[in-house]
Amino acid sequence: MELPDGVVDALTDIVGFDGVRLAPGELAVYGRDATPLFEGRPDVVVLPRTTEQVAAVLRLATEHRVPVVPRGAGSNLCAATVPLAGGIVLALTRMTRILEISNEELLARVQPGVTTARLADAAGARDLLYAPDPGSRTTSTVGGNIATCAGGLRGLKYGVTRNYVLGLEAVLPTGEVIRTGGRLWKDVAGYDLTRLLTGSEGTLAVITEATVALLPKPAETGTGVAYFETLSDACRAVTAILSAGIVPATLEFLDQNCISAVEDFARLGLRQDAGALLLFGDDGPIEVVAGNLVRLRKICTEAGALEVTLAEDVARSDALLAARRCSLPALSRLAPLTILEDVTVPRPKLAAMVDQINEIAARYALRFATFGHAGDGNLHPTCVLDPDDGAAVDRAHKAFAEIFAAAIRLDGTITGEHGVGAAKLPFLADRLGTDQLRLLGRIKSAFDPAGILNPGKVGS
Amino acid sequence: MELPDGVVDALTDIVGFDGVRLAPGELAVYGRDATPLFEGRPDVVVLPRTTEQVAAVLRLATEHRVPVVPRGAGSNLCAATVPLAGGIVLALTRMTRILEISNEELLARVQPGVTTARLADAAGARDLLYAPDPGSRTTSTVGGNIATCAGGLRGLKYGVTRNYVLGLEAVLPTGEVIRTGGRLWKDVAGYDLTRLLTGSEGTLAVITEATVALLPKPAETGTGVAYFETLSDACRAVTAILSAGIVPATLEFLDQNCISAVEDFARLGLRQDAGALLLFGDDGPIEVVAGNLVRLRKICTEAGALEVTLAEDVARSDALLAARRCSLPALSRLAPLTILEDVTVPRPKLAAMVDQINEIAARYALRFATFGHAGDGNLHPTCVLDPDDGAAVDRAHKAFAEIFAAAIRLDGTITGEHGVGAAKLPFLADRLGTDQLRLLGRIKSAFDPAGILNPGKVGS
Numbered sequence: 011m012e013l014p015d016g017v018v019d020a021l022t023d024i025v026g027f028d029g030v031r032l033a034p035g036e037l038a039v040y041g042r043d044a045t046p047l048f049e050g051r052p053d054v055v056v057l058p059r060t061t062e063q064v065a066a067v068l069r070l071a072t073e074h075r076v077p078v079v080p081r082g083a084g085s086n087l088c089a090a091t092v093p094l095a096g097g098i099v100l101a102l103t104r105m106t107r108i109l110e111i112s113n114e115e116l117l118a119r120v121q122p123g124v125t126t127a128r129l130a131d132a133a134g135a136r137d138l139l140y141a142p143d144p145g146s147r148t149t150s151t152v153g154g155n156i157a158t159c160a161g162g163l164r165g166l167k168y169g170v171t172r173n174y175v176l177g178l179e180a181v182l183p184t185g186e187v188i189r190t191g192g193r194l195w196k197d198v199a200g201y202d203l204t205r206l207l208t209g210s211e212g213t214l215a216v217i218t219e220a221t222v223a224l225l226p227k228p229a230e231t232g233t234g235v236a237y238f239e240t241l242s243d244a245c246r247a248v249t250a251i252l253s254a255g256i257v258p259a260t261l262e263f264l265d266q267n268c269i270s271a272v273e274d275f276a277r278l279g280l281r282q283d284a285g286a287l288l289l290f291g292d293d294g295p296i297e298v299v300a301g302n303l304v305r306l307r308k309i310c311t312e313a314g315a316l317e318v319t320l321a322e323d324v325a326r327s328d329a330l331l332a333a334r335r336c337s338l339p340a341l342s343r344l345a346p347l348t349i350l351e352d353v354t355v356p357r358p359k360l361a362a363m364v365d366q367i368n369e370i371a372a373r374y375a376l377r378f379a380t381f382g383h384a385g386d387g388n389l390h391p392t393c394v395l396d397p398d399d400g401a402a403v404d405r406a407h408k409a410f411a412e413i414f415a416a417a418i419r420l421d422g423t424i425t426g427e428h429g430v431g432a433a434k435l436p437f438l439a440d441r442l443g444t445d446q447l448r449l450l451g452r453i454k455s456a457f458d459p460a461g462i463l464n465p466g467k468v469g470s
Numbered sequence: 471m472e473l474p475d476g477v478v479d480a481l482t483d484i485v486g487f488d489g490v491r492l493a494p495g496e497l498a499v500y501g502r503d504a505t506p507l508f509e510g511r512p513d514v515v516v517l518p519r520t521t522e523q524v525a526a527v528l529r530l531a532t533e534h535r536v537p538v539v540p541r542g543a544g545s546n547l548c549a550a551t552v553p554l555a556g557g558i559v560l561a562l563t564r565m566t567r568i569l570e571i572s573n574e575e576l577l578a579r580v581q582p583g584v585t586t587a588r589l590a591d592a593a594g595a596r597d598l599l600y601a602p603d604p605g606s607r608t609t610s611t612v613g614g615n616i617a618t619c620a621g622g623l624r625g626l627k628y629g630v631t632r633n634y635v636l637g638l639e640a641v642l643p644t645g646e647v648i649r650t651g652g653r654l655w656k657d658v659a660g661y662d663l664t665r666l667l668t669g670s671e672g673t674l675a676v677i678t679e680a681t682v683a684l685l686p687k688p689a690e691t692g693t694g695v696a697y698f699e700t701l702s703d704a705c706r707a708v709t710a711i712l713s714a715g716i717v718p719a720t721l722e723f724l725d726q727n728c729i730s731a732v733e734d735f736a737r738l739g740l741r742q743d744a745g746a747l748l749l750f751g752d753d754g755p756i757e758v759v760a761g762n763l764v765r766l767r768k769i770c771t772e773a774g775a776l777e778v779t780l781a782e783d784v785a786r787s788d789a790l791l792a793a794r795r796c797s798l799p800a801l802s803r804l805a806p807l808t809i810l811e812d813v814t815v816p817r818p819k820l821a822a823m824v825d826q827i828n829e830i831a832a833r834y835a836l837r838f839a840t841f842g843h844a845g846d847g848n849l850h851p852t853c854v855l856d857p858d859d860g861a862a863v864d865r866a867h868k869a870f871a872e873i874f875a876a877a878i879r880l881d882g883t884i885t886g887e888h889g890v891g892a893a894k895l896p897f898l899a900d901r902l903g904t905d906q907l908r909l910l911g912r913i914k915s916a917f918d919p920a921g922i923l924n925p926g927k928v929g930s
Contacts, residue, residue, distance in 0.1 A: 113712075113713050114709050114712070114713055114817070114818055115816055115817055115818065116712060116717075137715065158658065159658045159662070161656050161658075165655055165656055166655060169633070169655075170655075170656060172662065172665070173629070173633060182905070182909070186905040186909075187905075188902075188903065188905055188906045188909065189903070189906075190906070192881060192882075192883065193816045193881055194814045194815075194816065194846075194847060194882065194883055194886065195625055195626065195629075195630075195814075195845075195846045195847070195848075196621050196625055196630060196814050196843070196846045196847075196848045196886035196887050197814055197883040197885075197886060198618065198619045198621075198669050198883075198885050198886065198887060198888070198889055198890070199883045199884050199885050199890060199894070199898060199901045199902065200890065200898060200901070200902050200906070200907075200910055200928060201666060201669065201670055201674075201910050201913055201928065201929070202619070202632070202665050202666055202668065202669050202670075203906070203909070203910075205632070205662050205665035205666065206661060206662055206665065206666050208662065209658050209661065209662050210661055210662075214661075225717065226712075226714075226715030226716070226717060227715070229715075249574050252573075252574070252576060252686075253573050253574055254686075255597065255686030255687070255689075256686070257576075257685065257686060294758075295758055295761070297755075297757050297758070298754075298755055298757070298758055301755070354654045354655075354656050354657055355654075356575055356653045356654065357574070357575055358574055358575065383656070385655075386654075386655045386656045387654060387655070387656075388655075388656045421652060421653055422652075422654065423652065423654055423657040423658075423659045424659050425657075425658050425659050426654065426656035426657060426658065427656050427658060428658070429658055430658070430659060430660065434659070438659060438660060441659045441660070442648075442659065442660050443648065443649070445642070445646040445647075445648055446648045446649075446650070446660070446663070447660075449642070449646075449648065449663070449916065449917065450660055450661050450663075452915075452916035452917075453661055453913060453916045455912075455916070456909065456912035456913045456915070456916045457909065457912075468660060468661065469661070
């Protein structure tokens with residue numbers, strides 16, 4: 011689009027010269043996020059420092075019907091922050107203050123541009139735990155995590171970002187500043203806008219401050235690894251663990267393709283003859299962690315594990331977790347293009363889902379590997395290919411469409427933790443049905459009558 | 471109102487003769503819930519057995535613009551189910567099937583009319599825990615708990631109803647059946663309607679089925695009691711407990727007035743010279759519970775407790791918990807009318823809030839006692855009075871209005887777990903501001919364009 015006359019000047023009045031970016035190179039950078047194959051181009055990038063500036067930008071945008079795409083670090087994997095219709099990219103990355111951390115109240119209050127790792131480290135220094143732990147934690151922002159309801163490696167025991175958001179300050183597209191929730195564990199005054207905004211992917215309002223719950227830091231953590239002949243065996247172990255009354259902090263899997271890629275990449279000494287690897291771990295009081303790790307080893311062994319090892323110390327534990335954390339970089343080096351997807355199925359159907367992924371991959375002659383959060387039934391089927399091979403890219407799109415349909419058939423969902431964005435929007439009706447999709451559109455209009463906020467995403 | 475011609479016949483066609491109630495006595499019963507001083511009168515009560523029947527009733531009601539008030543057991547304390555505008559009371563109390571309990575998937579699927587205690591017992595028989603634990607659990611329904619986002623005695627460690635709702639089947643006022651969420655721990659496909667409906671108090675849709683998360687049942691529970699000279703001392707102990715990294719399952723308080731009433735009522739041997747009583751407890755692995763109880767005793771002693779006792783066995787533990795559970799019945803016998811309210815403040819401000827309650831009570835010459843969930847900062851100031859003393863009733867209304875204003879001034883809220891209903895609606899703007907209140911109204915219209923669902927409540 012072309013910006014209406016005077017908009018850039020007005021934006022400059024609001025945020026100052028140093029808060030406006032118009033150089034072609036910078037516009038190109040903010041035209042993409044971490045999602046391959048999606049690209050837009052903003053007309054201007056705006057970097058506010060205060061809630062008042064955000065409100066003024068939004069009022070201006072609504073008045074002139076200019077699209078606004080709010081954005082944190084742009085590390086999302088679903089094209090949630092790609093400015094499909096141009097307009098303004100509103101980057102919250104200058105609002106980076108940790109306003110408060112309270113041991114007494116077990117909470118933190120932060121601006122949206124604080125990175126997840128920085129909040130977690132600041133909490134950790136006070137013997138507190140910020141539980142959400144997305145893979146992107148070193149780069150992603152708390153605001154972005156809330157906008158996408160980010161998950162991560164601790165979802166089963168600790169839940170996802172949604173479970174830790176106590177209150178939000180947010181600006182409506184029409185410029186009103188609202189405060190939802192607050193510092194309270196229990197508050198049912200009005201509809202739950204705190205949770206509605208969490209996961210709304212920048213389509214309803216712009217988050218300008220968040221109050222999040224913290225936990226006492228667990229005294230001890232421990233990790234182990236089990237190899238299985240097949241992924242079905244590993245899934246049987248997962249079911250046995252949960253049925254035995256243990257809800258571990260970590261329960262991650264790698265399939266055979268993923269084990270090979272990680273071992274080629276990182277030389278961790280992983281067993282290449284295994285069909286699946288299960289990483290398990292727990293945290294809490296020392297005596298509980300020690301006891302649970304022994305029980306987890308026993309259950310895995312009884313479920314037919316080829317081999318089970320408990321990490322003897324923190325260094326060894328970190329090495330085991332590295333196998334999971336480097337899955338994506340390991341796969342990324344196999345080909346120039348990596349498409350990392352994100353489906354969830356009920357836990358007992360995890361092996362069936364991976365079987366279907368592999369069948370679909372074979373049928374489309376594509377190279378796939380799958381890893382993910384076994385405890386949550388949350389899988390990341392990952393396709394590696396050459397982006398210049400147009401036919402392969404087409405086949406990959408068709409393969410993923412079949413994978414999403416298969417997940418829905420298994421009572422699952424098309425995205426467990428990454429979000430819908432532009433990438434999954436075409437599949438959302440299959441998951442929710444057209445009646446619910448129309449309802450989402452009406453909710454969107456209740457917040458954003460002019461439709462300026464992140465057009466072409468959820469609610470559009 | 472008067473029902474349009476043919477509506478009763480059409481309702482009878484939908485749910486059968488035995489599903490329609492028109493007798494004056496029955497209409498009177500369904501004109502009230504557990505909230506004193508609020509009364510309405512439905513024109514007809516409808517008791518559906520299936521989702522299809524609910525959908526047909528709602529389509530009919532929207533077509534004829536007839537108000538519909540969905541209702542479970544009617545045990546709420548905020549007039550959320552009082553049919554202020556007449557019309558149809560839609561009682562879900564015949565939809566009482568537990569459809570599924572899965573140890574493997576740690577979930578249950580139930581119809582909305584199942585009582586909370588029945589679900590908890592059925593889960594318990596399978597060594598599973600349904601964590602939400604509202605005081606009304608033996609009579610209240612799961613559907614009603616979800617509609618009000620019910621809290622209870624385990625909020626601090628386990629969270630509230632919201633944290634356990636995985637998926638809902640719900641019928642929109644216009645008759646469409648939607649399914650939100652599902653059987654999954656991680657699902658971010660679309661706006662979080664599961665959480666938006668949770669706590670929406672029957673104003674957005676009618677819940678016809680719920681999938682809820684269960685936990686492995688803790689191996690052990692333990693309880694203790696500490697007496698303090700003042701409530702401020704007790705609050706200091708609460709802060710010390712949480713700052714020490716313990717998040718106990720139970721952390722309840724009674725103020726001096728409440729201790730006296732309970733002791734007069736139940737003769738439990740409570741100390742009458744104490745200014746406050748703190749009940750604490752934990753659950754989990756045996757070694758953890760035993761260790762935590764000893765630490766809790768030590769912290770309370772160091773915070774200046776007059777006396778601390780740990781329950782030696784389950785029977786003694788139940789006796790201690792009885793002091794908390796019988797607070798309301800004990801207060802109810804002091805006068806014919808008991809008004810039980812529900813505010814939350816940040817935990818460190820609990821004692822200041824109780825001081826203000828007592829100051830306000832004295833100024834209005836009213837008899838108050840306060841108990842509640844110290845760990846959540848959630849207080850239940852309770853006024854006992856004679857309903858025939860009109861001047862006292864007027865003073866009580868004024869006193870509660872001041873209490874709500876005081877809670878808001880302390881960064882708190884006007885309802886922590888009971889809901890808004892008709893009782894708190896006049897105070898909601900003070901808590902949320904008019905911009906947010908207008909937004910709630912637009913969200914309500916997105917679900918219910920004709921405004922038939924529970925008029926005169928949140929969103930109206």
